[in-house]
Amino acid sequence: MASDARPAQALPLPIRQASQMRDKRAGNRLRKGLVYVLLTFFSGLFLFPLFWMITTALKPDSQIFVWPPVWVPNPVQWDNFRVALTNPQLPFGRYFINTLIIEAGILSGRLISCTLVAYGFARLRAPGKSLLFTLMLATLMLPSAAILIPQYILFNNIGWVGSFLPLIVPAWFGEAYAIFLIRQFFLALPGELEEAARIDGANRIQILIRVIVPISMPVLAVITILTFKDTWNEFLRPLLYLSKSSNYTVAVGVAYFNGQNDVKLNLLMAASVAMLLPIVILFMFAQRAFVEGISLTGIKG
Amino acid sequence: MENTKSSATLVKQPARKPIWRARRLEAGAFYLFVAPWVIGFVLFTVIPMGISLYLSFTRWNVLTAPQWIGLDNYTRMFTKDPDFYQSLKVTIIFTIVSVPLRLIVSLFLAILLDQATHAVGFFRTAFYIPSIVASVAAAVLWQWIFNPRFGPINGLLNSLGIDGPQWFNDPNYALPALIIMSVWGVGGEMLIFLAGLKGISRSLYEAAEVDGASRLTRFRKITLPMLSPTIFFNLLLSMIGAFQTFDAAFVISTARSGQIGAPSKSTLFYLLHLYQEGFSFLNMGYASALAWVLFIIILTVAVVINRSSKSWVFYADGAD
Numbered sequence: 124m125a126s127d128a129r130p131a132q133a134l135p136l137p138i139r140q141a142s143q144m145r146d147k148r149a150g151n152r153l154r155k156g157l158v159y160v161l162l163t164f165f166s167g168l169f170l171f172p173l174f175w176m177i178t179t180a181l182k183p184d185s186q187i188f189v190w191p192p193v194w195v196p197n198p199v200q201w202d203n204f205r206v207a208l209t210n211p212q213l214p215f216g217r218y219f220i221n222t223l224i225i226e227a228g229i230l231s232g233r234l235i236s237c238t239l240v241a242y243g244f245a246r247l248r249a250p251g252k253s254l255l256f257t258l259m260l261a262t263l264m265l266p267s268a269a270i271l272i273p274q275y276i277l278f279n280n281i282g283w284v285g286s287f288l289p290l291i292v293p294a295w296f297g298e299a300y301a302i303f304l305i306r307q308f309f310l311a312l313p314g315e316l317e318e319a320a321r322i323d324g325a326n327r328i329q330i331l332i333r334v335i336v337p338i339s340m341p342v343l344a345v346i347t348i349l350t351f352k353d354t355w356n357e358f359l360r361p362l363l364y365l366s367k368s369s370n371y372t373v374a375v376g377v378a379y380f381n382g383q384n385d386v387k388l389n390l391l392m393a394a395s396v397a398m399l400l401p402i403v404i405l406f407m408f409a410q411r412a413f414v415e416g417i418s419l420t421g422i423k424g
Numbered sequence: 425m426e427n428t429k430s431s432a433t434l435v436k437q438p439a440r441k442p443i444w445r446a447r448r449l450e451a452g453a454f455y456l457f458v459a460p461w462v463i464g465f466v467l468f469t470v471i472p473m474g475i476s477l478y479l480s481f482t483r484w485n486v487l488t489a490p491q492w493i494g495l496d497n498y499t500r501m502f503t504k505d506p507d508f509y510q511s512l513k514v515t516i517i518f519t520i521v522s523v524p525l526r527l528i529v530s531l532f533l534a535i536l537l538d539q540a541t542h543a544v545g546f547f548r549t550a551f552y553i554p555s556i557v558a559s560v561a562a563a564v565l566w567q568w569i570f571n572p573r574f575g576p577i578n579g580l581l582n583s584l585g586i587d588g589p590q591w592f593n594d595p596n597y598a599l600p601a602l603i604i605m606s607v608w609g610v611g612g613e614m615l616i617f618l619a620g621l622k623g624i625s626r627s628l629y630e631a632a633e634v635d636g637a638s639r640l641t642r643f644r645k646i647t648l649p650m651l652s653p654t655i656f657f658n659l660l661l662s663m664i665g666a667f668q669t670f671d672a673a674f675v676i677s678t679a680r681s682g683q684i685g686a687p688s689k690s691t692l693f694y695l696l697h698l699y700q701e702g703f704s705f706l707n708m709g710y711a712s713a714l715a716w717v718l719f720i721i722i723l724t725v726a727v728v729i730n731r732s733s734k735s736w737v738f739y740a741d742g743a744d
Contacts, residue, residue, distance in 0.1 A: 158539045165533060166550035172608065173553065175576060176565045188574045190582075236460040243457025247450050259461060262469065264660075264726055268668045268695050269719040272702050272711050273472030273479070279486070296464020327453055356558035358671045359695075363703065374560045381564045382679040388568060395561040402556050410549070413556075417612050418619035 180204070180392035187388050200389070207390040208397060210380075215394060217369060218376040221287070222355060225372065228291035229354050230347060236297040237346065238339075241305035242331050246317075262299045275363055289364045290357075301346045304416075308342035309335065345416035348409050352402055373398050480713035485706045497713035508714070510689050511697035514599060518693070519666040522603045526662055527655065530610040534617035535647075548618070555611030559671035566605045567592060567676055592676055595690035602672060602691060613658045620654035621647070649738040656737045660729055667722050670695040694718055 578588030685692025702711030
């Protein structure tokens with residue numbers, strides 16, 4: 124429009140714009156290239172330790188302490204896994220089963236209790252509700268270290284130390300973060316389905332189990348996966364409560380393996396790889412749930 | 425007129441009572457549904473914290489009855505326990521260095537990922553996977569990475585003609601090694617930043633571009649303010665996490681020498697000191713006092729960050 128009014132400048136303007144755009148496009152391509160160079164470099168940096176772990180786990184003894192390093196073991200010694208996991212002093216098979224038992228106890232408890240509590244916060248009105256909700260969110264900031272000792276004393280007094288109970292039982296009483304996520308999901312559900320079920324004479328528990336839970340699988344999957352990962356990786360509390368070697372979880376087992384005198388590095392790495400394999404496989408299959416769960420964390424900071 | 429009015433109230437009144445009862449029934453149902461959390465909160469948080477507050481004023485070795493000693497645990501902590509100051513120093517240095525470092529690296533990686541259009545899934549996985557590796561396995565692995573003679577880091581330094589440090593064997597380098605290791609696990613924060621970046625409206629950037637704002641200006645005037653709630657969230661959580669560092673320092677220091685916080689207490693984090701007092705020496709009273717001081721420190725830091733956030737965190741619509 125302006126060029127129509129002032130013909131003297133009409134010509135240079137498009138030309139200037141075109142050359143600017145050319146510059147910009149070239150600049151953009153250069154920038155894009157730089158982005159990929161950086162991404163490749165940093166992803167290499169982040170993946171390298173894992174590569175180092177796996178390649179060490181597959182090496183024969185003679186190829187570990189050499190420089191320059193043997194990048195690909197020759198021969199690839201798969202047997203390291205068998206040797207590492209069947210050590211009679213550290214029976215990892217037992218530790219995997221222990222960890223899975225704890226997982227089952229924690230997962231069922233957390234899913235059931237958090238769904239119930241989240242339903243209460245999402246759908247029912249009562250005096251004191253918002254106060255309770257604020258209080259619950261505040262516990263997210265509570266450092267777990269602050270209650271480590273008194274919890275230990277509590278479980279010691281009732282004779283639970285040495286068993287899985289101190290790890291499992293608290294999970295049956297809800298957890299603030301999971302409750303919060305499930306509540307957010309429930310709030311976004313349309314109320315009509317519940318109304319229909321209510322008219323049919325269903326009570327609240329029936330509505331929750333038959334109507335709400337089946338359509339809430341996405342958020343329950345997120346909770347399941349994040350809880351599974353955290354439980355699998357947890358170290359401090361299992362270290363405190365599982366005093367007998369036969370009760371160890373995988374994490375405690377690997378830590379003890381690491382602390383043994385003249386431990387063989389390839390076997391130690393094999394045990395560590397075996398430890399993280401279930402989580403990595405879970406991640407591969409449920410990548411979306413992982414990413415969504417983590418991303419959701421930040422949304423309502 | 426008069427008649428219709430009174431008949432209307434007459435009709436209303438009997439209906440009101442059931443509403444009242446429904447309200448009360450609903451409230452009752454609410455308390456039943458949230459009962460698991462309320463009971464758990466009282467049983468596993470409120471009561472234990474009360475007990476530990478009481479114990480922090482006692483001397484107690486678990487075997488005999490607690491003995492009231494007033495403020496002795498606290499005076500011992502501040503006047504007679506060099507390990508308390510050492511552990512505070514280690515923890516604060518770690519926090520002050522690693523938290524900003526993690527924020528910068530995770531934001532940088534998220535921005536890179538946000539610009540990419542191809543193979544985004546691969547890069548995202550590469551950055552995220554280390555953060556789901558168990559801290560124990562990561563500690564075991566990084567000990568090997570930092571191996572002074574055959575580890576890849578010193579190998580690389582060596583080939584550049586640099587004599588690499590002794591890392592976990594050297595009191596001056598053990599903590600830096602743990603800090604480097606902690607940066608490896610920034611995947612979670614990166615994903616949160618990435619979600620935050622995706623939430624910034626493109627129209628803001630387009631408008632700024634039309635106005636001729638440079639890339640740096642757009643980053644400073646749009647990205648940072650719009651992302652400030654996410655930065656605040658990540659800052660707060662990684663602060664609280666850093667103050668409670670335990671796993672890696674415990675696994676590495678005890679494996680090397682059997683000594684918690686080795687070498688020369690250079691990795692004696694606050695929680696390691698607490699663990700040692702409570703569970704190695706059975707000074708449960710003193711350990712409870714340590715726990716309360718940590719709680720107060722974390723609470724103070726959280727409140728300070730929260731206060732300061734009013735001046736630098738920008739909420740786009742005020743409602744959120």
